[in-house]
Amino acid sequence: MAPQRRGATKTPEGNGGAERRRPSSTKKDQAPREAQRTWLRTAGLGASLMLATFLLWNSLRVDDGVAEVLAHRSEVLVGRFIEVPCSEDYNSHRRFEGCTPRKCGRGVSDVVITREEAERIRGIAEKGLSLGGSDGGASILDLHSGALSVGKHFVNLYRYFGDKIQNIFSEEDFQLYRDVRRKVQLTIAEAFGISSSSLYLTKPTFFSRINSTEAQTAHDEYWHAHVDKVTYGSFDYTSLLYLSDYLEDFGGGRFVFMEEGANKTVEPKAGRVSFFTSGSENLHRVEKVRWGTRYAITIAFSCNPDHGIADPAFP
Ligand SMILES: O=C(O)CCC(=O)C(=O)O
Numbered sequence: 001m002a003p004q005r006r007g008a009t010k011t012p013e014g015n016g017g018a019e020r021r022r023p024s025s026t027k028k029d030q031a032p033r034e035a036q037r038t039w040l041r042t043a044g045l046g047a048s049l050m051l052a053t054f055l056l057w058n059s060l061r062v063d064d065g066v067a068e069v070l071a072h073r074s075e076v077l078v079g080r081f082i083e084v085p086c087s088e089d090y091n092s093h094r095r096f097e098g099c100t101p102r103k104c105g106r107g108v109s110d111v112v113i114t115r116e117e118a119e120r121i122r123g124i125a126e127k128g129l130s131l132g133g134s135d136g137g138a139s140i141l142d143l144h145s146g147a148l149s150v151g152k153h154f155v156n157l158y159r160y161f162g163d164k165i166q167n168i169f170s171e172e173d174f175q176l177y178r179d180v181r182r183k184v185q186l187t188i189a190e191a192f193g194i195s196s197s198s199l200y201l202t203k204p205t206f207f208s209r210i211n212s213t214e215a216q217t218a219h220d221e222y223w224h225a226h227v228d229k230v231t232y233g234s235f236d237y238t239s240l241l242y243l244s245d246y247l248e249d250f251g252g253g254r255f256v257f258m259e260e261g262a263n264k265t266v267e268p269k270a271g272r273v274s275f276f277t278s279g280s281e282n283l284h285r286v287e288k289v290r291w292g293t294r295y296a297i298t299i300a301f302s303c304n305p306d307h308g309i310a311d312p313a314f315p
């Protein structure tokens with residue numbers, strides 16, 4: 001749109017001549033017309049803004065069904081816990097009284113793991129994953145089994161590097177993993193009113209690195225809604241320790257508990273621990289990462305000692 005000219009006669013270029021030929025309109029006549037045009041422009045702009053806002057809001061709603069934020073990135077949660085009724089999933093597995101969930105729910109805490117610990121543990125993920133990485137958007141490193149995404153497959157780091165693995169990971173790295181695992185285990189036990197010693201670390205336990213690269217294989221499709229007890233079998237309690245910050249390090253990638261009409265999101269941030277009972281009372285998914293890189297670690301526990309694994313250690 002051409003800019004409005006008040007004194008057309010003063011401007012030699014453009015359509016100043018045409019304006020000069022207009023019937024002798026006085027300043028008095030022009031004022032209401034000018035006001036009308038300004039008003040129309042403002043109204044048009046306002047309507048466009050409202051339409052754009054509505055479309056954006058609607059697309060987010062349709063995309064995610066997001067209704068509520070359970071843990072906002074700016075909050076520092078000492079311990080938020082929401083109880084939800086247990087599903088019947090646990091009945092089709094052997095029960096371990098005092099451990100198998102009778103109280104179900106989900107919790108988030110920002111005080112279990114310090115930011116400094118999260119940064120150090122992220123360092124382990126970075127150096128391990130720098131040795132490989134999926135061709136698609138989602139890579140994992142499993143310190144217990146040694147599995148590492150490479151291209152469209154996985155390799156066993158421990159087999160591949162043999163003794164040289166000691167040049168990559170240090171004893172402090174494994175000690176840090178153990179400390180983090182122990183603190184998360186205590187937090188889960190306390191929140192669900194069970195004894196920490198009734199919980200067994202179970203597999204898989206893995207670091208994940210997600211970026212916005214297009215998926216190449218089914219392993220890259222991390223965003224599907226799922227139930228951990230169905231996906232992983234041995235899981236009774238799942239925990240996620242986030243190692244990077246939503247909207248600082250990456251966009252998209254929020255964790256979503258899926259509930260009819262009222263999904264609940266957890267916005268990741270370094271050091272935030274999210275934990276929940278692994279049955280279908282906690283159906284969930286991860287939003288697609290739109291930009292940047294998202295690091296997290298999945299640490300899960302079983303009530304069944306037969307499904308227990310030792311802490312990751314040098315092979
Ligand atoms: O990374 C996350 O936030 C969730 C990952 C997840 O759902 C899983 O590992 O089962």
Ligand SMILES: [Fe+2]
Nearest residue numbers: 226227228284
């Ligand atoms: Fe999951």
